[in-house]
Amino acid sequence: MYLDYFSLNKEPFSLTPDTRFFLDSGPFKNALETLMVAVDNGEGFIKITGEVGTGKTLLCRKFLNSVSGDIVTSYIPNPNISPKILLLALAKELGVKSAVGVNEYSLHQLITAKLITYYNANKKVILCIDEAQAMPDETLESLRLLTNMETERSKLIQVVLFGQPELDEKLALRHLRQLRQRVSFSFKLERLNKDVMINYITHRLVMAGFSSSELFHQSALNLLYRYSRGIPRLINILVHKALILCYGKGQRQISKAIMKQAIADTEDAYIEKKQRHYYQRVIPGGLALAGAMAIGYRMLS
Structure with a gap:
C-alpha cells in the first residue's frame, strides 16, 4: 500500500523471517x-x-x-x-x-x-x-x-x-x-535496547530502498521503544501500521500521534491494563479509523 509513497522496493517490516x-x-x-x-x-x-x-x-x-x-x-x-x-x-x-x-x-x-x-x-x-x-x-x-x-x-x-x-x-x-x-x-x-532498536529500524529501511530524511519524530521513537518493549516482532508490527497511517494522512514523518494510533490498534503493545484502557478510550478507532482516512485521502488526491 505504502511502498511507492515512501519509495520502497520491498516491505521492510514484514513478519516473514527474511534473512536479507x-x-x-x-x-x-x-x-x-x-x-x-x-x-x-x-x-x-x-x-x-x-x-x-x-x-x-x-x-x-x-x-x-x-x-x-x-x-x-x-x-x-x-x-x-x-x-x-x-x-x-x-x-x-x-x-x-x-x-x-x-x-x-x-x-x-x-x-x-x-x-x-x-x-x-x-x-x-x-x-x-x-x-x-x-x-x-x-x-x-x-x-x-x-x-x-x-x-x-x-x-x-x-x-x-x-x-x-x-x-x-x-x-x-x-x-x-x-x-x-x-x-x-x-x-x-535479549530484547533490543533503544540504540539497537534504532539501528534495527534504519537497517531494514535502507535494505528496502528508503533514502529520504528522518522518518520518525523523536517522540514517536520514544513511544515505539516503550510499547514494543524492544521486541523485534512488535517493532515490525507497530512501524508497519504507522507507515500505513502516514500514507493515509498524506504525511511523510511518523509523529507521536500516529504512533499512538498504531499502539492503540495493537493489543500486545500495551504494558498494563490501565494503559490499554487509556489508549482505547482516547483513541477509540485504531486502524479502522485510519483505513477510512487512507481511502478518503486517496480519493481526494
Missing part, C-alpha cells in the same frame, strides 16, 4: 557468532532461547544460510511430534532412502549409516530444531539417544535447539537432566 534483513550487530550478531563457534567445537547440544518475537527463527535461517559447504544441515520447524516421526523427518532431511514403513530400530540404523557416510566424506551434520519447547519429553529423550552416535573422536550429529524460555523450564526437569548436561553452548536472545 538480518541485522549483523547487537544480540543477533552475538548469537550467530556463538552458533558458529559451537559448530566448530563439534560437541553436544547448542541451545538458543528467547521470548516470543525476539528473532529466533530469523537467526536459525541466517545460521543455516551461513554455514560452510562442508556442513550438512537439516531443519525441523515443528517438533511437536512423536519419536518415530522425528526420526522419519530427520531421515528425509538427510536424504535417507527406504525410511518409510520401517520400525524405529531400523530407522536408527539407516540414519547412522548415512551419518557415517557423511563423516567419511569429512562433512559435519547439524540438526536445527525450531520451537523446541513444544517437543514432547519422549521425543527429546529420543533426540538425546540419537546424539549418542559417535566415533572415537567426534559426534556424528550436532543438534541446535531454538526455543522460548519454556525450553529452559522443560530441561530443568529431573528426568531430562541427561539431555541438559549435554548442552555445551547456550545463548539467550
Whole structure:
C-alpha cells in the first residue's frame, strides 16, 4: 500500500523471517557468532532461547544460510511430534532412502549409516530444531539417544535447539537432566535496547530502498521503544501500521500521534491494563479509523 509513497522496493517490516534483513550487530550478531563457534567445537547440544518475537527463527535461517559447504544441515520447524516421526523427518532431511514403513530400530540404523557416510566424506551434520519447547519429553529423550552416535573422536550429529524460555523450564526437569548436561553452548536472545532498536529500524529501511530524511519524530521513537518493549516482532508490527497511517494522512514523518494510533490498534503493545484502557478510550478507532482516512485521502488526491 505504502511502498511507492515512501519509495520502497520491498516491505521492510514484514513478519516473514527474511534473512536479507538480518541485522549483523547487537544480540543477533552475538548469537550467530556463538552458533558458529559451537559448530566448530563439534560437541553436544547448542541451545538458543528467547521470548516470543525476539528473532529466533530469523537467526536459525541466517545460521543455516551461513554455514560452510562442508556442513550438512537439516531443519525441523515443528517438533511437536512423536519419536518415530522425528526420526522419519530427520531421515528425509538427510536424504535417507527406504525410511518409510520401517520400525524405529531400523530407522536408527539407516540414519547412522548415512551419518557415517557423511563423516567419511569429512562433512559435519547439524540438526536445527525450531520451537523446541513444544517437543514432547519422549521425543527429546529420543533426540538425546540419537546424539549418542559417535566415533572415537567426534559426534556424528550436532543438534541446535531454538526455543522460548519454556525450553529452559522443560530441561530443568529431573528426568531430562541427561539431555541438559549435554548442552555445551547456550545463548539467550535479549530484547533490543533503544540504540539497537534504532539501528534495527534504519537497517531494514535502507535494505528496502528508503533514502529520504528522518522518518520518525523523536517522540514517536520514544513511544515505539516503550510499547514494543524492544521486541523485534512488535517493532515490525507497530512501524508497519504507522507507515500505513502516514500514507493515509498524506504525511511523510511518523509523529507521536500516529504512533499512538498504531499502539492503540495493537493489543500486545500495551504494558498494563490501565494503559490499554487509556489508549482505547482516547483513541477509540485504531486502524479502522485510519483505513477510512487512507481511502478518503486517496480519493481526494
